[in-house]
Amino acid sequence: MKILVALKQVPHQDARLDVNGDGTWIKEDGIKFEINSYDTYALEEALRIKDAGEAEVVVISIGPDRVTQALRTALGMGADRAVHVNDDALVGSDSLGIAKTLAAIGKEESPDLVFMGLMSDDGNASAVPPMVAELMGLTSATGVLKAELSDGNVRVERELEGGALEVVDLPTPALLAVQSGLNQVRYASLKGIMAAKKKPIDVKTAADLGVADAVGSGGAKVKIEKVYQPPKGDGAELLEGSTDEIVTGLVNKIKELGLL
Numbered sequence: 001m002k003i004l005v006a007l008k009q010v011p012h013q014d015a016r017l018d019v020n021g022d023g024t025w026i027k028e029d030g031i032k033f034e035i036n037s038y039d040t041y042a043l044e045e046a047l048r049i050k051d052a053g054e055a056e057v058v059v060i061s062i063g064p065d066r067v068t069q070a071l072r073t074a075l076g077m078g079a080d081r082a083v084h085v086n087d088d089a090l091v092g093s094d095s096l097g098i099a100k101t102l103a104a105i106g107k108e109e110s111p112d113l114v115f116m117g118l119m120s121d122d123g124n125a126s127a128v129p130p131m132v133a134e135l136m137g138l139t140s141a142t143g144v145l146k147a148e149l150s151d152g153n154v155r156v157e158r159e160l161e162g163g164a165l166e167v168v169d170l171p172t173p174a175l176l177a178v179q180s181g182l183n184q185v186r187y188a189s190l191k192g193i194m195a196a197k198k199k200p201i202d203v204k205t206a207a208d209l210g211v212a213d214a215v216g217s218g219g220a221k222v223k224i225e226k227v228y229q230p231p232k233g234d235g236a237e238l239l240e241g242s243t244d245e246i247v248t249g250l251v252n253k254i255k256e257l258g259l260l
């Protein structure tokens, strides 16, 4: 069995984000990055299937040089190899451009399962996984809280609005976009990190994958007009400082209001 896991590297959850000069994205200089939280659960789920039997786990990511770190972490956790699409031509891509790039790798790899996150912690579109499924001709489910494989099928528990659950059966190959919290994500062991240094990362460009016309700002049908912080409302106060300072400030405010 072959399992693909698409993971995105996103700003660290503690990073202080500022809008860039032309107001169309965030300033990326000087901030730390990490694997998108939903994608860590997707990877863990794939690694559990590998641990339970025979499976090759291939991690794929699109992004600049810094993404190598995310892929090395995933390899250290137990993935077997990685594909890194590293090409400036991808800058400015919309969700469909990203999906076409991931689907091009998916078609080359012909996996039995594709795991992705339900959404990214930064872009938040929740658009890429269903697009990849459609482009690859796979069955798919989103909001996945549990996945059990048997005889060419995968039984999936999905989260519905209001906490209700739905159980669906999908024939494989299938794509599952996972909800956070469906498992306990492992850490990369020291042995795993050492072993990861020898595992291959295959670097590709948009042209290698035949998607050069579909990506970048030229290929994007969706244009970001503006990224901005909403104005503070009346009576709202923004707490500044480190995470510790903000938490302490918030607790003090709650005490001041007599709520604690």
Ligand SMILES: Cc1cc2nc3c(=O)[nH]c(=O)nc-3n(C[C@H](O)[C@H](O)[C@H](O)COP(=O)(O)OP(=O)(O)OC[C@H]3O[C@@H](n4cnc5c(N)ncnc54)[C@H](O)[C@@H]3O)c2cc1C
Binding pocket: 006, 007, 008, 009, 025, 036, 038, 039, 060, 061, 062, 063, 091, 092, 093, 094, 095, 096, 098, 102, 115, 116, 117, 118, 119, 120, 122, 123, 124, 125, 126, 127, 128, 129, 220, 222, 223, 224
């Ligand atoms: C016009 C436009 C310009 C943009 N310009 C930039 C830019 O210059 N720089 C920039 O960083 N972003 C840019 N973006 C955002 C970027 O294209 C988004 O990452 C993309 O649209 C995917 O949306 P999302 O992150 O909300 O993914 P979602 O659909 O919320 O992601 C769901 C899942 O898809 C998978 N996935 C998503 N992105 C990747 C990835 N890169 N690699 C592997 N798996 C992935 C992951 O499994 C993830 O959990 C731009 C977007 C638009 C619309």
